[in-house]
Amino acid sequence: MNDRFEIPARMRNTSLALMAVGLLVLIIGAISLLGGDHVDQTRFWIVLVHNSVFFLLVTVASVFIQAAASLAQGGWIVAYKRVPEAIGANVWVFGVIAAIILFLSAFMFNIDGHNPIYHWVHPHGDKILEGKAGFLNPTMFIGFTILTVAAWSFFGRKFRSLSLKQETAPKNSTKIYWTMFKWSAGFLFVYALTQMSTAPWLWIMSIDAHWYSTMFSWYTFASAFVSGVSVILLFVVFLKNQGNLVLVNKEHIHDLGKLMFAFSIFWTYTWFAQYMLIWYANIPEETIYFKMRQQGPYGLIWYSTIIINFVMPFLILMARPSKRNYFTVTFIAMVIIFGHWLDFYIMTMPGPLAENWHLSWYELGILAGFIGILMFTVSRTLARASLVPNNHPLLKEAVLHQS
Secondary structure, eight states, rough: OOOOOOOOHHHHHHHHHHHHHHHHHHHHHHTTTOOOOOOHHHHHHHHHHHHHHHHHHHHHHHHHHHHHHTTTSSSTTGGGGGHHHHHHHTHHHHHHHHHHHHHHHHHHHOOBBBBBGGGGGOOTHHHHHHHHHSSSSSSHHHHHHHHHHHHHHHHHHHHHHHHHHHSSSSTTOOHHHHHHHHHHHHHHHHHHHHHIIIHHHHGGGGGTOOOOTTHHHEEEHEEEEEEEEHHHHHHHHHHHTTTTOOOOOHHHHHHHHHHHHHHHHHHHHHHHHHHHHHHHOOOOOHHHHHHHTTSOOOOOOHHHHHHHIIIIIHHHHHGGGGGGOOHEEEEEEOOOOOHHHHHHHEEEEESTOOSSOOSSSSHHHHHHHHHHHHHHHHHHHHHTTSOTTOTEEEHHHTTOOOO
């Protein structure tokens, strides 16, 4: 079966327009730095850090779901596995962008010898930061970032390559299937040492370098993964409406809806566990993190993330029919992605800009640019091969799948 996707002119033009908007906003923001104050300069860089890290973690979630499904020998994903493959194959794009932004914001941006975003770069006698210098130092930051981006990019492209090779393998051959199984185990080991530990500590948590949480990596994983599943669903529904993904039916949409529902609850669990322990202990060094977010100028966004990321998915996706309705799952997927974009905004923005917050043309323009890059790169990858993974050992199981 040859199910080829041709990029619609409207989609191509929309992605190009969004990238143009992002580039224009970036240029205007850079020009404004020439006459801007310290707040504008900090805002320029922290918005780039926020979006680049968010989209990198969201795209690598597609690599994770492929590995998890492979190890679980799940046939449910096979009907639309070309979608997470295409997203995962472009992790390197967002990885390179994120690495460049992280290095520039950490080591090139400073105001009077002080880095407003990553304070640990110039501790200036701060005993707490000096005590963390064994981990928070340029060598660790650069080294872990390069290794993490390289590993995630490699696995994303490797999984795509193995899947395409399966099509030309001898009929009923399972050699590549088990090769994928082994590579998936290797990826989850790498993922545990990066996404589940070091990467969120270095890229996000170190923005508030005096504060730490042992739940933080799980929290960022939950936020990124449910957003990643939502991105997959949006592409699946779009392709289905274009007449592609002929093997996908409401059973598969139901599965994605269940994942969005379940991991919205899991995100809430990690949110509550982190917040409750810090609230109950009431230690000033820990509570300051939530005080500036809950009681300061960011309070409205902080409370809104609970409604958007838990209350809405919980109430809307609870019923079985809603998880099988294309309009409903598409709407809630967009809500979830925006809600967790706000969640990452709350993680990153208050640290360097505790009182001077913004959510206007620059933040939304950069967001549009990254959405355009995602649409453009993934659509091009989808168009390069059949959307049906022919010759996959679990293809029949995917066709007969009941959710």
